[in-house]
Amino acid sequence: MRRSPEVIPAAGPPVRSRLGRARIYLLFVVGLLVVWEAAKFIGGDPWRYFGWEWRPPLKFNVLNDQGLPHVWDIVGTMIGPYRRNADQSLFVYLLLKALYTWREAAIGFVLGGALGMALAAAFVHSQLLERAFVPYVVASQTIPIVALAPMIVFFFGNNVLSVVIIATYLTFFPVTIAMIRGLRSPDPRALELMRSFAASRRTILWKLRLPASLPYLFTALKITATASIVGAIIGEGPGAIQGGLGWSIIEFNQQYITNPSKLWGAIFVAALLGVSFYSLVRLVELRVLRGRPEASAG
Amino acid sequence: MTGERVTDVPVVSLAGVDKDFALPGGATMTALTGIDLDLRRGEFVSLIGPSGCGKSTLLRLIGDLTQPSAGVVTVNGKPAPQARLDRDYGMVFQAPVLFDWRTVEENVRLPLELTGQERTARDARVAEMLELVELPDFARHYPYQLSGGMQQRVAIARALTFSPAILLMDEPFGALDEMTRERMNSEVLRIWEQTGITVVFVTHSIPEAVFLSSRVVVMSARPGRITRIVEVDLPRPRGVETRESRRYFEMVTQVREALRSGEGSGTSDDSLASIERAEAEGLTG
Numbered sequence A: 001m002r003r004s005p006e007v008i009p010a011a012g013p014p015v016r017s018r019l020g021r022a023r024i025y026l027l028f029v030v031g032l033l034v035v036w037e038a039a040k041f042i043g044g045d046p047w048r049y050f051g052w053e054w055r056p057p058l059k060f061n062v063l064n065d066q067g068l069p070h071v072w073d074i075v076g077t078m079i080g081p082y083r084r085n086a087d088q089s090l091f092v093y094l095l096l097k098a099l100y101t102w103r104e105a106a107i108g109f110v111l112g113g114a115l116g117m118a119l120a121a122a123f124v125h126s127q128l129l130e131r132a133f134v135p136y137v138v139a140s141q142t143i144p145i146v147a148l149a150p151m152i153v154f155f156f157g158n159n160v161l162s163v164v165i166i167a168t169y170l171t172f173f174p175v176t177i178a179m180i181r182g183l184r185s186p187d188p189r190a191l192e193l194m195r196s197f198a199a200s201r202r203t204i205l206w207k208l209r210l211p212a213s214l215p216y217l218f219t220a221l222k223i224t225a226t227a228s229i230v231g232a233i234i235g236e237g238p239g240a241i242q243g244g245l246g247w248s249i250i251e252f253n254q255q256y257i258t259n260p261s262k263l264w265g266a267i268f269v270a271a272l273l274g275v276s277f278y279s280l281v282r283l284v285e286l287r288v289l290r291g292r293p294e295a296s297a298g
Numbered sequence B: 001m002t003g004e005r006v007t008d009v010p011v012v013s014l015a016g017v018d019k020d021f022a023l024p025g026g027a028t029m030t031a032l033t034g035i036d037l038d039l040r041r042g043e044f045v046s047l048i049g050p051s052g053c054g055k056s057t058l059l060r061l062i063g064d065l066t067q068p069s070a071g072v073v074t075v076n077g078k079p080a081p082q083a084r085l086d087r088d089y090g091m092v093f094q095a096p097v098l099f100d101w102r103t104v105e106e107n108v109r110l111p112l113e114l115t116g117q118e119r120t121a122r123d124a125r126v127a128e129m130l131e132l133v134e135l136p137d138f139a140r141h142y143p144y145q146l147s148g149g150m151q152q153r154v155a156i157a158r159a160l161t162f163s164p165a166i167l168l169m170d171e172p173f174g175a176l177d178e179m180t181r182e183r184m185n186s187e188v189l190r191i192w193e194q195t196g197i198t199v200v201f202v203t204h205s206i207p208e209a210v211f212l213s214s215r216v217v218v219m220s221a222r223p224g225r226i227t228r229i230v231e232v233d234l235p236r237p238r239g240v241e242t243r244e245s246r247r248y249f250e251m252v253t254q255v256r257e258a259l260r261s262g263e264g265s266g267t268s269d270d271s272l273a274s275i276e277r278a279e280a281e282g283l284t285g
Ligand SMILES: Nc1ncnc2c1ncn2[C@@H]1O[C@H](COP(=O)(O)OP(=O)(O)OP(=O)(O)O)[C@@H](O)[C@H]1O
Pocket: B021, B022, B029, B031, B050, B051, B052, B053, B054, B055, B056, B057, B058, B224
């Protein structure tokens, strides 16, 4: 098939602008670290390196070495062994924990996504169901997760299942709300068009409503990608799941007085996990929405 | 007497059709009243009338996209709902209504996907349809990469994939500039001649209606009804010479006067204005 020259190919942003964006991210990170250390330089604990000493003119408790360790101290802790005489560095140790937590979160993410989509499909097809159940769906989200987590653990036991359920619980709601909107987004004429083809409700759902809802779905999934990780991390505490990042955070919290850098490292890895999961969803989004005008946005 | 293929078997028939809409607050609004209309097979019929006179509603009644409050709609010899289920007609709206996540060929293929047709036959049919609307080079493009006129041609191809007996078009070229519109008119005539399909064509443009049609159905508003049916006896095939012929101008005048006299009763300012607008659009182009 011949392509005519005047048409812009449907693709993501050009490579050059992507490189430019990477440089901006990098610059931002460097800037953040500079601000971090500058703050400590002005209001933190004294700096003592190679016999050289600097006494900051101001004093803020949050900026002392206990509250905000030096960036190089955190890096040093991260590349050092995770505990005395261990072969593994703390960073690799935390990455493996993060992978474990990610697995729980991902299962919850998928289950929550499926549950959200199923609920939305039901609500869009039945006003009765919508009116009867949407208030409960909304109400369920007003219960704080810290109150709910121990209850879920009580019902489902000290195991990964409880953590997955907590992640699911935090995931399904944004998907439900976005999908109700997305499944209703088709132009009324598009629905009439499908009727003119004698399409069944099922076919209309698969061929029209669902594809039309995908931009809405991905907006929700980008939110729930991070929410599911928060859910899994929180759930590991009451669930006493020791393989994941949540447990490390609790553990390092207790060691905070002796070594605050460990907790900061764990926080960094948790953030890295969240950003990675988000980026993964975004990549899938770009792939799935390829060719649509809204694909390159957001 | 207009086209050679026209026969006397009615392919669409409306008998004593009324359409009322329920308004919020319990009132009803009569959109159409006392509609009697028989369309012969292979005919090209235009519906013309002021805004709000029920042209789209009439088209949607034929397509069973809305149901009559009274009367009977028969399509292809069956009740309208059955004809819809049998896919006896194709519909083209004012906007192309293409699915923006599908390429041109995937859009045209959509109706065939609902029938579970065999793949090679399906692809051949899609290629044939794109050939018909002269867009084979754009099969892999997405809708947003096409001009408005091209998008509307894709919509026409999609409406024709089932080889329906009837093509319903609701102001398909209303959003296009005059030049493109004239080209599209010739294109539609070519397709009509090639396929032998019956076309019901809603328009606001008197010249467009006259140029295309075997008959022009003139309607008036409040309540919507048919005030006159003008037979257009211009010879076919029609082309540039047609638009410049004396007879063509006479027919345009005849339809305009029919529209005017229809306005004599139940006139309202905005409907008059819309006729005036339609005229201006048509005759300055
Ligand atoms: N779903 C609906 N509910 C209530 N009233 C409606 C509905 N659809 C159409 N109407 C009314 O019926 C009348 C006819 O509408 P219709 O769309 O058929 O007009 P039209 O001749 O196609 O107008 P236009 O030329 O502006 O497209 C209008 O007064 C409109 O307000």
